[in-house]
Amino acid sequence: MKFDDKVPIYYQIKQYIYHKMIDGTLPPGAKLPAVRQLALDLTVNVNTVQRALSEMITEGTLTSQRGKGNFVTEDQAHIMQLRTTLVNEQLALAYDQLHALNLSDAEIVASLQQYIAQREEHNHDSIDD
Amino acid sequence: MKFDDKVPIYYQIKQYIYHKMIDGTLPPGAKLPAVRQLALDLTVNVNTVQRALSEMITEGTLTSQRGKGNFVTEDQAHIMQLRTTLVNEQLALAYDQLHALNLSDAEIVASLQQYIAQREEHNHDSIDD
DNA sequence: TATATTGTAATAGAAAAATAGAACACTAAG
């Protein structure tokens, strides 16, 4: 997997798993791949995977059963809350950054719409929603 | 200055200066504060400032004159290009992240509009374009 | 000419993150 070398890998692994949970690849109660397998898949060290998982276990997103595996929480409210938080964090980040680049509120929305429209143009074949 | 501890400080300093250039605080040809003063202002080490500036000098965004100071390029086309690049990078990042959170194109735009609207509600006094 | 201010460079050390490797603990299956 390709990582942004400006952000800690363990942090990007957390995002990766969050996304899998939210797009349905890892539904509530699902068993994650074994930590050693995850390390192979992501081409990182087991300890780096473990660091990401440990934090997610602590926050209640995952549960761990020694000898069995790691599992996504059954608490769907927790997952929905998680998604809301992640979406809002990303919106706030994007808004602040674009605002710092001197775009007005209206320009921020317009530029996003233009970006999506251009993206469609260059991508007539790809699957999108 | 407050830095995000998930991103290298030298990298955040680059963003900081880019933003100053684009919002007009540092117009073309402007003299930057001395590196030692910048280090004090940002409460970081001179070498960290120097690393950020060195990269911006290499890419042509700044020019350096030993004994005089560091200056923003006079090349306005370069600056305009820089802004376009930064805006597009941020749009791409936000789009990809929100898409990974399972928002459709329409939902991405709608959620941004909602975010801005809510932000206005909670901020009737602040100056905003 | 002297002094202060500027950018530049180099060395050394501290801290965080990632890796490698080994060992330990629990569970399931033969």
Next chain:
DNA sequence: CTTAGTGTTCTATTTTTCTATTACAATATA
């Protein structure tokens, strides 16, 4: 009981980033 597969923990090493400190080079100014 033995073995394989799981999570967990630990030590050691490397790399990157940041800091601290010092020194050097070029310019401006008194």
